[in-house]
Amino acid sequence: MKRLFTLAITIAVSCAAQAQEQKEYPKPEAMRPGMSEYWTPQPKVITPGDIKTDTAPSDAVVLFDGKDLSAWMNPNGEKAEWTVKNGVMTVDKSKGDIVTRQKFGSFQLHLEWCVPTGITGESQARGNSGVFLQDMYEVQILDCFNNETYVNGMTGSIYKQTPPLANAMRKPGEWNVYDIIYTAPVFKEDGTYLYRPFVTVIQNGIVLQNHTEIQGTTEYIGFPRTVKHGEGPIRLQSHGDPSQPISFRNIWIRPL
Amino acid sequence: MKRLFTLAITIAVSCAAQAQEQKEYPKPEAMRPGMSEYWTPQPKVITPGDIKTDTAPSDAVVLFDGKDLSAWMNPNGEKAEWTVKNGVMTVDKSKGDIVTRQKFGSFQLHLEWCVPTGITGESQARGNSGVFLQDMYEVQILDCFNNETYVNGMTGSIYKQTPPLANAMRKPGEWNVYDIIYTAPVFKEDGTYLYRPFVTVIQNGIVLQNHTEIQGTTEYIGFPRTVKHGEGPIRLQSHGDPSQPISFRNIWIRPL
Amino acid sequence: MKRLFTLAITIAVSCAAQAQEQKEYPKPEAMRPGMSEYWTPQPKVITPGDIKTDTAPSDAVVLFDGKDLSAWMNPNGEKAEWTVKNGVMTVDKSKGDIVTRQKFGSFQLHLEWCVPTGITGESQARGNSGVFLQDMYEVQILDCFNNETYVNGMTGSIYKQTPPLANAMRKPGEWNVYDIIYTAPVFKEDGTYLYRPFVTVIQNGIVLQNHTEIQGTTEYIGFPRTVKHGEGPIRLQSHGDPSQPISFRNIWIRPL
Amino acid sequence: MKRLFTLAITIAVSCAAQAQEQKEYPKPEAMRPGMSEYWTPQPKVITPGDIKTDTAPSDAVVLFDGKDLSAWMNPNGEKAEWTVKNGVMTVDKSKGDIVTRQKFGSFQLHLEWCVPTGITGESQARGNSGVFLQDMYEVQILDCFNNETYVNGMTGSIYKQTPPLANAMRKPGEWNVYDIIYTAPVFKEDGTYLYRPFVTVIQNGIVLQNHTEIQGTTEYIGFPRTVKHGEGPIRLQSHGDPSQPISFRNIWIRPL
Numbered sequence A, B, C, D: 001m002k003r004l005f006t007l008a009i010t011i012a013v014s015c016a017a018q019a020q021e022q023k024e025y026p027k028p029e030a031m032r033p034g035m036s037e038y039w040t041p042q043p044k045v046i047t048p049g050d051i052k053t054d055t056a057p058s059d060a061v062v063l064f065d066g067k068d069l070s071a072w073m074n075p076n077g078e079k080a081e082w083t084v085k086n087g088v089m090t091v092d093k094s095k096g097d098i099v100t101r102q103k104f105g106s107f108q109l110h111l112e113w114c115v116p117t118g119i120t121g122e123s124q125a126r127g128n129s130g131v132f133l134q135d136m137y138e139v140q141i142l143d144c145f146n147n148e149t150y151v152n153g154m155t156g157s158i159y160k161q162t163p164p165l166a167n168a169m170r171k172p173g174e175w176n177v178y179d180i181i182y183t184a185p186v187f188k189e190d191g192t193y194l195y196r197p198f199v200t201v202i203q204n205g206i207v208l209q210n211h212t213e214i215q216g217t218t219e220y221i222g223f224p225r226t227v228k229h230g231e232g233p234i235r236l237q238s239h240g241d242p243s244q245p246i247s248f249r250n251i252w253i254r255p256l
Helices: none
Strands: A061-064 A083-085 A088-090 A098-100 A107-114 A129-133 A137-141 A175-183 A193-195 A198-203 A206-213 A247-255 B061-064 B083-085 B088-090 B098-100 B107-114 B129-133 B137-141 B175-183 B193-195 B198-203 B206-213 B247-255 C061-064 C083-085 C088-090 C098-100 C107-114 C129-133 C137-141 C175-183 C193-195 C198-203 C206-213 C247-255 D061-064 D083-085 D088-090 D098-100 D107-114 D129-133 D137-141 D175-183 D193-195 D198-203 D206-213 D247-255
Touching: A107 A129, A129 A175, A137 A175, A137 A198, A175 B206, A198 B206, A206 B175, A206 B198, A206 B206, B107 B129, B129 B175, B137 B175, B137 B198, C107 C129, C129 C175, C137 C175, C137 C198, C175 D206, C198 D206, C206 D175, C206 D198, C206 D206, D107 D129, D129 D175, D137 D175, D137 D198
Parallel strands: none
Antiparallel strands: A061 A247, A083 A088, A088 A247, A107 A175, A107 A247, A129 A137, A175 A198, A198 A206, B061 B247, B083 B088, B088 B247, B107 B175, B107 B247, B129 B137, B175 B198, B198 B206, C061 C247, C083 C088, C088 C247, C107 C175, C107 C247, C129 C137, C175 C198, C198 C206, D061 D247, D083 D088, D088 D247, D107 D175, D107 D247, D129 D137, D175 D198, D198 D206
């Protein structure tokens, strides 16, 4: 970190770098390195997971490890009834959405999803699903591999708000990885946003959303809405499109 | 994405959700789904890389693919003279820092680094290096596996500014992965920041910095400084600490 | 400024304030006051204006001082033809909008406007005008004294985006004062916003917009649009509503 | 507000404006004006005050109207003992700081202050005082009329952090007006900032701070500190410098 700085640095903190004044002004007193070194509090130690072996970080809440849906329920609080087989859970379109039993504020979420080989349909009717952050704000999931649709409805869009920066799809039959960093909103007492939610979305190692401000709820019809809320679950969507259902695996979350 | 909204939504856009007024006010006219669907411009299509096989995304500028240092030079513009062997490049402490030949604005950077097995030393004198964004702002690299130091100098800190959210180190001999999303600053004409730089740092899949605002240059001594600059290279540090040199591999960058 | 701090301050910079660790960690080295004192660059000295005597600050560009419309033109670059009388300029609805000859980036704008006594009409058809920042983003002007309308079209709204925090209208025949602090947007090369514009609006000493992010152009129909632009003039609107025309006086601007 | 848009607008919402694609994509369905008009909730109606007659807005909490110090106390909760005479309150340097009895979150604050004619001393020893927002963050008050000091300690500076954008002082014997818009910070559970405080400072109608992010406490010595806090009073400083004491009048605050 110690580094010789050869640039002509004129000023510091948030002062302006302007032309040299003729007048001689005092200079700040010299400092020593130890004055800007802080030892506490120590960040927590986490054993990282391994993407190559599908292990979660040591402090993560595992939402699906391939075995069962015990972390999930349907929105009425009843047993989640999607299919679990070979370490993978698959949407059952007759059963509707599922939500986590646990609620979350800000978090880092990892999930993997796969569009079935041989999927049919086009635009929004092809592998449509979505992950709702705090049950409110949808990051779109869709098979966008050789499938065009409106850009604010593509995979990785904040649905009907902000298109993704890129189309980083793997093809049907291959697993797509979502890494989502979500900062929960802060509301004023009157129910409006003091700070809106923000989200960073990375798909297969490619940034699709870089700390994007979410404008409000992700509505199918009309403008985003402001709805005051507290912590909320993660919701995975069982979409009514006629295409073959998509699958999920290796889902974990770290409250931030 | 279509979703029944059962919450009592009172208002929309950025209006406040307050108690129902007694008076009857007009309602916004009803909309249709197609009014909020935009088809252009289409995001570019990228074939993602694969962390499991160390391949870069199709649109990335590969900075080191294991073969040579052709993308790098020393700060004087001469040949970079670190060691390359077995697909890995290793710091040569007698040769000093290296910088990329190409300059960058905002970007997504992927790099992997490894502290040698059997490394000795403690605190800042143990596997010390760093990656300087635009040659200005250091994200610290240090062996923090069972090695305490000041927290604003830990691995993943914005050096001498912001400590990491966690310690996600792998042990010496194992590869650590950095994924860094960097938003370049915007300066006013007078040389002060209109918008400071921001950075998100993910180490081994764990968020260490979540869109952290960088206060200014990352100084060894004293306060951050404001130095107006344009695009700049990536710099990797050859630190003078007496410990064994660290290694890098699989480095690529995507201008954003 | 020197002040005894009696709170139990645990840590500093952006470190977390947590429960005391049991372990003894080093403390940052003590500093002296002169280390955080910077003398350059000195801010420019301005003689403030006086709201009581309608004088502008010494560094302001005076856009209307009661004498003539020399700082203005119509959008085609021809002579501005609104009425000037008794130190006041009044909209001529047959002549259309007027724009400043000079273009601006970020700025502080002061202007005063008055709805004529005896004005008629209701909702948007009563004293409707507006001030367009950089010819792009409208801060609404409307007689909202005992006149209801949609809230995102009220005086001080970012038109069709964000309602004002309050209704601070003076009654027809009295002068309303706008103090507007505007931060121009920054665009990416692809024409999207890197940073959207922000605006603070104060009417008659009451905050109506507190650093509100402007979502895009202020459209009469539909969603805000993203239109890449550089510096732009101030536009005052000659609205086609059938009510009596409003007047302006004491307009000045300070580029920031 | 209705306005003909003659620019070549390519896209909307937060989509990018790029070169026209050759391919024909669907266009969003046409909207009507009434779809983006919201009538509720109506903002509260406030009768503005008048700077020319020193009246406060109708919804303001009046902190000093020239009569007595009933809204204030010393930091120990005892009677505030500064001098009140002729509608003006003056620091009594033997009595120390005073704080409001009421605590506040975010707010708009108006206060006027006057350096006595014939004041002596220089740099920080000349009319030194300050207003502490939430008892934590000092906006500096100092006689900077023909009196140089370190810029991050000038009138309107965030003390020892951010210099003012200008020097807008009136001379000793004249009243200076502060209008301050303050957004309270939001803390994480661990005591660090989720969002730091922000402040806009206007002196005599001139912007000195435009939504400046406050880095932490405003320390006389060393770096800003992070101290978790809730609502807090306004504190006015009785500074120990040997110069003649300054005076205040017409103080009011509007919680936001």
